[in-house]
Amino acid sequence: MENTEKMPITYEELKQELIDSGRPYDFDMIDRAFALANQAHSAQRRRSGEPYICHPLSVARILIDLGMDSESIAAALMHDVAEDTDVTVDEIRSKFGPEVALLVDGVTKLTQIKFSNVEDRQAENLRKMLLAMSQDVRVMIIKLSDRLHNMRTGDAWPEQKRRDKALETMEVYAPIAHRLGISNIKEELEDRSLQYLDPVGYNTIRDLLDKHGDEFLHGVCDTISAHLTENGIENAKIKYRVKSVYGIYRKMYMQNKEFEEIYDIYAVRIILNSVAECYTALGLIHDMYHPLPNRFKDYISTPKPNGYQSLHTTVIGHEALPFEVQIRTWDMDRQAEYGIAAHWKYKEGITSSGDKLDERLAWVRQLLESQRSSADATDLLSDIKSDLLPEEVFAFTPRGDVINLPAGATVIDFAYAIHSAVGNRMIGAKVNNRIVPIDHQVVTGEIIEIITGPENRGPSRDWLNIVKTSEAKNKIRNWFKKERREENIAEGKDALERELRRNMMTIPPEHYDEFMSNLARRNRCNTVEEMYAAIGYGGLQLSRMLTKIKDEYARLKASEPKPVTLDIKRIHSSEGVVVEGIDNCPVKFAKCCSPLPGDDIIGFVTRGFGVSIHKRDCKNVHESMRHPENADRWVRAYWDTAAKEQYSATLELTCMDRNNLVSDIALALSDMRVPIYSMAARAAEHGRAHMSLTIGIMNTEHLNNVVAKLKKVKDVISVLRT
Template sequence: MSTRPNTPIIFNRERAARQLDARFDELLEKLRRSRPGEDPWLVRRAYEIAAERHRSQVRQSGDLYISHPVEVAHILADICLDAPTLAAALLHDVVEDTELPLEKIRERFGEDTARLVEGVTKISRLDLMAPEARQAENLRKMILAMVNDVRVVLIKLADRLHNMRTLEYVDPEKQQRIARETLDLYAPIAHRLGMSLFRNELEDLSFRYLDPDSFFALQKELADKTPAYQKFLEEVKAAIREKLVSNSIPAAVEGRIKGLYSLHRKIVRQQRPLDQIYDLLAVRVVTDMERNCYAALGVIHQIWRPVPGRFKDYISMPRPNLYQSLHTTVIQGGQALEVQIRTQDMHRIAEEGVAAHWKYKDGKLASEDDDQRIVWMRQLIEWLQDIQEPGEFLSALKVDLYPLEVYAFTPKGRVLELPRGATPVDFAYAVHTEVGHQCVGAKVNGQIVSLRHEISNGDVVEILTQKGHTPSRDWLTFVKTSRARSKIRHWINVHECEEATAVGRRLLEKESRQFARSLRKIPEQDLLRVASEYGFNKVEDL
C-alpha cells in the first residue's frame, strides 16, 4: 500500500487559532488536575510567546505550526510532567526556528525551563542521519542529555511521537528516513526508560512506513479476527472478576491485543502464524497491594491450568527499567492467554517508566533513590566512552539499547541484564571491571562451563577469578556487550603501550651506551628535542 504523502488541508487561520486556544485550555486543565499546586502562568506565558514567534509558520499538513508544540505539551501532560517541562515543550522550537535568544527565555521563564529548551535545541540541531561519525557523536549527546536531565529526552520523545503521528504529509523518502531513525533510536530509548506507551506507538508508526505491505496485511488479518478476540477477552475478564470478587481481592481487569510491530517481530522470529503467538491476547489485573498480586495469581491458576515454563516473577526480580509484574500464560478454549498482574503503582511505572519516578525540585532529583533509577544510563556512558570507531559505537549502542534480554543471577541473588548470546566474560564485566579482568573460569548453575558458554534466562552464574590474571585478546572474538569489549580493549591498549615503551627505552639505553652515556643521565629537554625531531610529542612515544 502506498505511503505517498496526503494532500495538506489549508485551514481558515482565525478558526484554527480559536481551536488551538481551546486545545491549550485543555492543556491547562490537565496540569491543574495532575499538579494542582503548580502555577499555570508559566505555561500560559510560554504559549503566548510560542504562538507569537511561530505566527507566520505552517506545517506541511497545513496546520498552524503552533499546533505542534501544543500537542507535544499535551503528550507530556498526559504523563503528569511539571509546568517547567510543559513550558519548555511549548518553546522547544523557538530558539532554532525563530531565533529567539536563549537568554530571553532564561530571563522570562527561569533557569529550569531555559536549560530544558537549550538541551532540546542541541539535540534538534543534530542531523541524526548524517555520516556515521557525526551520527555516533549525536547519539552520545542524546545519552548524555538523559543522564543530565531526563526531561530533555522526554520532550524529544514527545516531539518525535507527534511528528510520527503526522508523517503522512511528508514525502516518501523522508518518511523512510525518519521512520528508520525512530525504530533504531527513539523507540529503544523509550523502551529503556520503561515508557511502554511511547515505545509501542513509535514502533507501530515506524512499521507502517518501513514495511507498509506487511503492516497493512497484518492489520487486516488482525481486524478480521478482532471481534472474536474481543468476545473471548470479555468472557475471560468476566470469569476473572467473578473469582476475584468471591475471594475479596479488589482489582481492575483489562484486556488487550498485542501491538502490530511486536506481533510482526514474533511471527517472523518464531515462524508461527498469528494464532500461535502466546501473548497475542493478554489480560491485565491491577490490584491495590503486592500481596494481592500473588493472591490473584493463585485465583487465576484455580480457573485455568498454567502453561509450564511461562511464569515470570518481575515483582521480586524487577527488570532494569523498573518494570514489575507477575506474568503467567494459561490456555482457555484452545487459545493461549497471557495474564499480567501488578499493583497500581507498578502499572503507572510500566506505562510511564522513568517519568513516573522523577520528582523535581529546583531542576534536581528529589532523592538519591530517584537518582538510582537511571543507573543504566550512567553505566552506558561509562561503557561506551572508550569506543572511538563510529561504526563500532553505533553497533554497540544498538545492542545495549534494545537487546533481546537475558536475566541472570549472581550467587547472592543480584539480577543482571545481558543481551542474548552473552557469555560468562560479559557477566564478569557486568559485575565489576576487575572481576572481568581476573576471570579464569565460570560455573553456571553449579557446573563448570567454557568462557564461550551462552548464558540463559534464570541462570545462576559464579565467576572464578585469579589475582594477577589478565584479559585475553581472544575474548574479543566472542563477548557480546559493549562494556566487556571496551574494557578488554582499553586494558590491552594501555598495557601494550606500556610494554612498547619499556622495549623502546631498553633499545635507546643500549644505543646511548655506545656513546658512553646512560639514558638516565641525558637531560629531559634533550630527549624531548630528539623526540620532536622525529615527529613525537613525548619521550615515551619515541
Template structure:
C-alpha cells in the first residue's frame, strides 16, 4: 500500500476523500473486521492510479490535466452513495475510449462488475456512421442494453455528462449547443426518470445556459434581485409552521425553503405566457417529518395555518411517481397574499427525492467483498424494458430517437384494474394504451372498454383514479385507426408489429416489387441472394433479406435508405478503376469557340483554333481526342499533315523528336454563333436498373450535349457498363458534365476513354 501512496501524483489537487482513501492504504490493517472496507478502498485506489497513469500527458481543452475529469465523475458517484465498483468505473470510464486499454484488460485488473459498468458507458467512437442521428441512436441502443443488465450504467453516464456540462465553456459554440440539446432531450429526463433530482435540475439549468443564454442571464438577474426578500419571507413561514407543529405533537425534522431552479421558472413563464413579476411561487416550503402518518397530520396543520388553493393538492405518497418519488404537494396562500407551494415528506422520502435510484441500491453478497447490482426487473424500470423492446421494433434511427425522447418526457396518469392493481400510464393515455400495458394479447384482441363501470369509446382519455376493464374477443384485432389516438409509444409499436406480422407475405411482395423497379428484373433474384444484399440487410438492422423486404413493403424503412446502402456496399466491393486518360489539373481555363468543319482542316492564321499549324493540313488524334483547354502537341505524319495529340498520350512514346512541333489552342479567338464541338468517348459504371440510361441521356440533353452513340453491357450481379460518344466544346464543359453525372445516385464511376479504345 505504501507503493500506491508513493505513486500518488503531487502535481494535481486531489479531493479530501480520495486523499483519505490513499492514506488509509498506506497503513497496516490489523483488525479483520476492516477487511472488506480495506478491499473496497483498495479497488478505488487502484482504479485511480491506473487511470492517472493512462491519462498522464493528456489534457482537456481547458488546459487542465485530463485526470481531473474522471476524479470529478468518481466524486459525484461517491456523493450519491455509489458502490466501490461504481466509483472505480467513474475513474475508468474513459480509458477504453481514449487509450489502448481494452475491456478485457479492465476485467482482468478490476473484475467483471467494473468491466460491465465501463463497457456500458463507453461510446461507439471507433465506428463510423453515415449521420450524427444514426451514431447517436446506436450509442443509446448500446447504453440502454447495458442498463438492462445493470441500471447503474446510466448513473455513471449521468455523472460523466454532468461534469462535462459544468466545464463546457472552452468548447466551440456549436459543440456547446449540440451537447446542451442532447442533455435537455435525453440526459435530464433520464435523471428525472431515475429520480436523481440533484442531477436533473443542474443538467437542465446548464443546458438552459447554453441554449438560451440571454434568457438564462435574465433569470439569474431577476432571481438574484429578489433573493433576500424571498429568504426572509420563507424564514417567517418556517418559524410559524415549526411552532404549530410542536403544538400538534408532530416531530418535525426540518422545515426549510427551497428556491426553484432557473429552467423551471422559465418553463412556467413560457407555459403560462407570463412575465417574471407575474410568477409568484418562485420557492417552495419543505416539511420533513418522521412517519407517513405525520405527513398527513402536518398537511392538516398547514391547511389550518394557511388557506389552501383548490385543485393544487397531490398525494404522491398514496400514488408514488414511476421514479418512486413520494411527497404530499399542496398550494396555499402565504401571509403576503401570494401562492406558496409546500411539500411534506419523511426523511426517507426526502432521501429518495434527492438521490432517486441511488437511494435504492440493492446488493447481494456473492462471497467475500464482491457485490452485484440486481437487474432492473421491478415496476420502476418498466420504461427501461420498453426502450429495449423498441431496439428491435424501430429500425429508423430518427424514429428511435423520437421514441426515446417522448417516453422519457411522459407524465403519468394512475388508473386501476378491476382487482385494484395500480397501473401508471403516460398522460393522455386511452383504454387501448391500458390494454397493451397489461399484455400485448389483451391489446391485440381488445373489443371494448368499461371505465368506472360504464362503456366508453376506446379513444376516451383516462383520468387519475379511473377503474378500467377491457373486453376481449379472439376474433378482434387491432385497427390502424388506433394509431390516431393512442398516447404511449409501446401501444403504437405493438399495433404496427401486429400488422407487420399478420401481413408479412403481402409486405414482402410489396418490398420486392419496389426494389425490382429500381434494380431491374435482369438478375434480380441473384441480387437478392448475393452477399452484398445480405450486407445491406445487416446495415439496415434486419436479420435477413426477407425481413428487409418486409420492412420495405410495410414502410418501416425507406427505399432510398436501402438503395443508398446498396450503392455503398457495391462501391466498396469494386476495385479502383484507373482512367486511361486522367484530366490533368491546372490547365488553361479559357477555350476558343470556332465553327466546325468535318475531316482534316487547312488552318488559316486569322481564325485557326490551333496556333502553330497555320497554312498546314491537320486533324485531331482519335486515340486521345484532345479538346480546347488541354495541353497539346503536334506530330508531323506522312501524307496526312499534322496530327494533334494531348500531351502525355501513350502513342507519343515512340515518335521521333524531330517530328514533334509545338502547338497550342488559340485562346484569343472570338466566339461564333455555332461554336465548334469535338468528339470524345466516356464510360460509365452504374447500378443495373431499368431507366438508368434514359436518366443519363436526359441529363446530357438538359446540358445541350449531342450524343453520337450509346451502348450498354450488363452482367448478372455486376454494375452496368455504358459507353457513350458525345460532342464537347472544351474542357470546362467536360468537367461540368462529369460533375452533373456523378451527382446521380446510381452512378458508381465515370471516366474518359479514347475512341480507339471503345
C-alpha cells in the first residue's frame, strides 16, 4: 500500500485495478453500488473542492490493496450515502442484500460516534465500536480505510480539527489496526497523525531519513541475494523497508535515544517458501554479518498476539551501519502486511475463513465480556489502552507454554493469564528458579513458576493497584464480588462515609437512606448494599463517584426546609442562645466542637445539666442521632442576634521563630481590643514556633476578622481555630 495519496481516482481506474488483481469480483454488484453512490453524492463536494465521490472511490482502492471481498468494495463505495444523502439502509438492503446493508449500516454508526472529553460517553462509544467489530470485522476494516484516506487529505481541515482527528486516530484507530495486524495502515495512520500533532519532530526525522539509506540497502539486498543463491536457496524475494517516522519518534523522544542508537531503522525482508528455509537463511546471514547480542527474536515459534510471525535479527553491515533482517514465508508476509484482511479467500462467493476470524477476534469479545461485570464504564478506556498496547512480552510456564502479556505486566498478570484459579491461589512466584516479589515485571524469555497456596486462599485487594491487564483486574474483582460480599459491603460503606467526612458532607439521619438510594441508582446499582459491595471490591471508584455525590448532596441541601423563625420576645435566650420550646434554659457549649455565634448549631437535652450546644456538623451529633434512644433529645437551637456576649475561642498559630514574636501578637490583639484568656508558646524544629491562644470574641464574623489580622503579623504562617 502506498503512503502517499494519488491524484483523484476515477471509477474506470478503480475497475481496472479490480480486473488487474485477478480476483473473481462481482462486477455487477460493484457497478450498481458505484451508480447509486455517484447519483447520491452528485451535488456534494469535499472541503478541498473535488467531487465527493472521489472519497469513496479512494477508500475502495485501499480495500483492493488489502485484498478485500466484493461486499466490502460495494459497501465502501456507499459508506457515506446513508449518513449524508436521502438513501436509507433499508433501500440498500433491498437492492444489495443484508450483508452489504450490514456493512454500510455498521460503518455509518461508527462514523456517527463522536469522541468527546467526557469519559463516560467516550467509553460507551468505544464499547459500540468494539461491538460492531465483533459482529463483522469488515466494518472496522472499511472504517480504518475511511480514516486513512481522510488523514491523507487532512490538509483541507481547519488546524484544530486536524489536531483533534490526529489525536483520536493515534489513541483509538491506530491501536485497533495494530491488533488486527494491518501494519501498513497502522504505521501510516501514526505517521499522518504525528505530522499534525508535532510537525517539527516529524520533519526533523524525515530529514534524517532522507540523508541515509537507499543506496546502502540496495547494496545489502544484492549481496544477500547472491549469497543465498550460492548456498542453494533460490527464488527468495528480498525487499527492504525504512522504519516508520512515528516508530523512530517514539524511540528518540520517548526513550531519549539518538538517531544513531536506533538499530532497526533499516530492515531487509527475506521471503522464502518454507519454515526450514527461514532458519537456514538465518544461519547464512549470521555468517555474512556480525549479529548484535540480545537482538534476535523468534516470532515463528512464538507468534505475537495479532498473529505476526517472522525471524528478526539485527546485524552490523560492512559500512558499520546496523540493520534488521526479517525472515519469513509468503503466508507469514501476507499476514504481516494485511493482518486479519489476509484471511479473505477468493472462492465462488468470496467468503471468509470463519475459524481463523473467530480466533483473531477473541480478544474483542473477551474485553467486552469482562466489562459487563464492571459498574464503571470508564474502566473500558484504560483497558483499551492497556490491551491494545503495541509492545508485548512473552514468557513461559515450566511446561513450555507461551503466555503473551502487555509490556509492564507483573507475575500476578501471568498467573491470571494461566487460569483464574491459579491467580486466586497465588502466594508467590519464581522466575528462572529464583523467588521474586509479586510486583516483578515480566521480561520476554523468562520461565515463570507460580507458587500456589490452599484452595480457600484468595487474592489481596492491593493487587488491583499492581496488575496491568484488564483480565487480571476483572478476575480479582469477580473473586471479591462472589466470595467476600459481607466484607465488601462493610468496607465499601466505611470508605464512602470516610469520603463524605473528608468532603465535610453531613447527611441528616432522616434523609440518610433516601440519599444513599438515590446515589446507588445514579451509579447503576439496584440496591444500596450492591453499591457498597461494588465500592468494596473495586467495581466502583470513589474518586469517579465524587461528582455524583456532590450533585446529590447539593440537591439534598436545596430541598431542606428553611429554619423556623422564633418569636424572641416569647422565648428568652440564655448565654446568647435560643433553645426552641424551652424558656431560660441553662446552656453549656460542647468542648468537642466549641460552637461560636454564626455557626449552625443544635441542642442536646442532657440529664440534669440543661442543654449542651453543638455545631450541626459535629461528628458526635451525627453518631448520636443514629441511636433511636437519643433521637428525641436533640432540639433546635439558634443564636440570639440581640445578645452581645463574649465567647472564648482557641487558636493555634504556626510561626517562624524570632525575637519579640509573642509581644507583636499580643500587641495586635490589644489593638483590636480582644481579651486574652491564656497564651502558651513553644519552639519547634526547623526554626519554627507553635502558639496556643484562648481569646474572647463576639461571633464567627468577629473571629474571622481577628484571624485575618493575626495572619498579617510578620512571620505568622498559619492560624487555625481548634
